Amino acid sequence: MNSISSDVIRGYNDTMILYLLLEGPSYGYEISKQIKSLSQEKYLIKETTLYSAFTRMEKNGYIESFNDNTENGRRRTYYRITEPGRAYYLEKCAEWALTKEVVERFIKEGNYSGDNQ
Amino acid sequence: MNSISSDVIRGYNDTMILYLLLEGPSYGYEISKQIKSLSQEKYLIKETTLYSAFTRMEKNGYIESFNDNTENGRRRTYYRITEPGRAYYLEKCAEWALTKEVVERFIKEGNYSGDNQ
DNA sequence: CTATCATGCTATGTCTGTCGTGGTATTAAT
DNA sequence: ATTAATACCACGACAGACATAGCATGATAG
Numbered sequence: 001m002n003s004i005s006s007d008v009i010r011g012y013n014d015t016m017i018l019y020l021l022l023e024g025p026s027y028g029y030e031i032s033k034q035i036k037s038l039s040q041e042k043y044l045i046k047e048t049t050l051y052s053a054f055t056r057m058e059k060n061g062y063i064e065s066f067n068d069n070t071e072n073g074r075r076r077t078y079y080r081i082t083e084p085g086r087a088y089y090l091e092k093c094a095e096w097a098l099t100k101e102v103v104e105r106f107i108k109e110g111n112y113s114g115d116n117q
Numbered sequence: 118m119n120s121i122s123s124d125v126i127r128g129y130n131d132t133m134i135l136y137l138l139l140e141g142p143s144y145g146y147e148i149s150k151q152i153k154s155l156s157q158e159k160y161l162i163k164e165t166t167l168y169s170a171f172t173r174m175e176k177n178g179y180i181e182s183f184n185d186n187t188e189n190g191r192r193r194t195y196y197r198i199t200e201p202g203r204a205y206y207l208e209k210c211a212e213w214a215l216t217k218e219v220v221e222r223f224i225k226e227g228n229y230s231g232d233n234q
Numbered sequence: 235c236t237a238t239c240a241t242g243c244t245a246t247g248t249c250t251g252t253c254g255t256g257g258t259a260t261t262a263a264t
Numbered sequence: 265a266t267t268a269a270t271a272c273c274a275c276g277a278c279a280g281a282c283a284t285a286g287c288a289t290g291a292t293a294g
Contacts, residue, residue: 007280008216010251011124012223019223029271039219049252051273056251074260074271093224099125100217102156106129106136107210124251127280146242166281168243173280191242191289 013045013053014062015096018089021063021081028054028077054079062088130162130170131179132213135206138180138198145171145194171196179205 020026020034028050035045054077057063062085065077081089137143137151145167152162171194174180179202182194198206 005128005212007252008128008212009220010127010280012220013251015220016223019225022225027271029269038222042215043219046253047272048254048274052251052253055273076271090225093226095125096220096224097226098159102159103126103129103132103213105155106133107213108136108139108207109210109214124281127251130280144242146240163282164243165245165283169280169282193242 009043012092012096013049014057015089015092016045017050017053017057018062018081018085018092021079022086022089025066025078025080027079057085060088061085126160129209129213130166131174132206132209133162134167134170134174135179135198135202135209138196139203139206142183142195142197144196174202177205178202 016035017031020031020038026034028047032045032047032050035043054063054065058065058079061082063079063081065079068076068078133152134148137148137155143151145164149162149164149167152160171180171182175182175196178199180196180198182196185193185195
C-alpha cells in the first residue's frame with residue numbers, strides 16, 4: 001500500500017485540478033506534475049483522466065481554455081478557473097468534510113504503525 | 118450540502134458494509150438501516166448498490182452467504198465476513214488514511230462555519 | 235377478508251468517470 | 265538521424281452506482 005487506487009479518489013480529481021488552478025492558469029502537463037509532487041508521488045493522475053476532466057469541467061463552466069499567444073514554446077491549452085468553478089470547488093471542500101466524517105465512522109484506526117515520512 | 122453524493126463515497130461502500138459485518142452476520146435491509154443511522158442520515162445507500170455489492174464481494178470471497186434456518190420470519194440471505202474479507206477491510210482502512218492525507222493537500226479548510234447539524 | 239405498508243430481494247439496462255491503447259506533433263539533446 | 269521529454273487527443277472498454285420495475289412475505293387496520 002503505497003499508492004492510491006483510482007476509484008477511491010474518484011470524485012476528487014476535479015477538486016484537485018481546481019485547487020491548482022486557484023493559484024493561476026495552468027495546462028495539462030504541468031497540472032499532472034504538480035499533482036504528482038503535491039501528493040508526494042502517492043497519486044499519479046492518468047493523462048486521459050486529466051484531459052477528460054478538462055473537457056467535462058469546461059463544458060460545465062468551471063474552467064475556461066485559452067491559448068498563450070506570447071508564443072515561444074510548445075502549443076499548449078491553458079485553463080483558468082471561473083467563478084462557478086470557485087464555487088464548485090468550495091462545495092466540494094464542504095462535501096469532503098462531510099464525507100470524511102461519515103467514512104471515518106466505518107474505519108478502524110490503528111495497527112498500521114505511523115510510518116515515518 | 119447535507120448529504121453525500123455517490124461518486125464521492127464510491128469505493129467505500131464495500132468498506133462500510135464490511136465494517137458492519139465485522140460485528141456479526143447481517144443482511145441487506147439491516148445493513149442499510151445501520152448505514153443510515155451510523156452516518157446520522159447523511160448517507161443512504163441505494164438498495165441496488167447494496168445488493169450488487171453483496172454479489173461482487175461474495176464473488177471475490179470477502180463475504181459468504183447463508184440462510185438462517187431457525188425460520189420464523191421472512192426469508193433472508195445473511196452474509197458473514199471471511200478472512201480475506203477482514204484482510205481486505207484492513208487494507209481499505211490503510212488506503213483511507215493515505216487518501217485522506219493526499220486529498221487534504223488539495224482542500225482549503227475554513228469558511229464553512231460549523232453549522233450545528 | 236382484503237387493502238396497505240414495511241420488509242426483503244432480484245433483473246435489466248443506463249450513465250458516468252476512469253483508463254488502456256494508440257496516435258500526432260513539437261522541441262531539445264545526443 | 266534518433267531519442268526523450270513535452271503536450272495533447274480520439275476511441276472504446278469497463279466497473280460501480282443507480283433508476284426503474286417487479287415479486288413475495290408478514291403485520292396491521294378496516
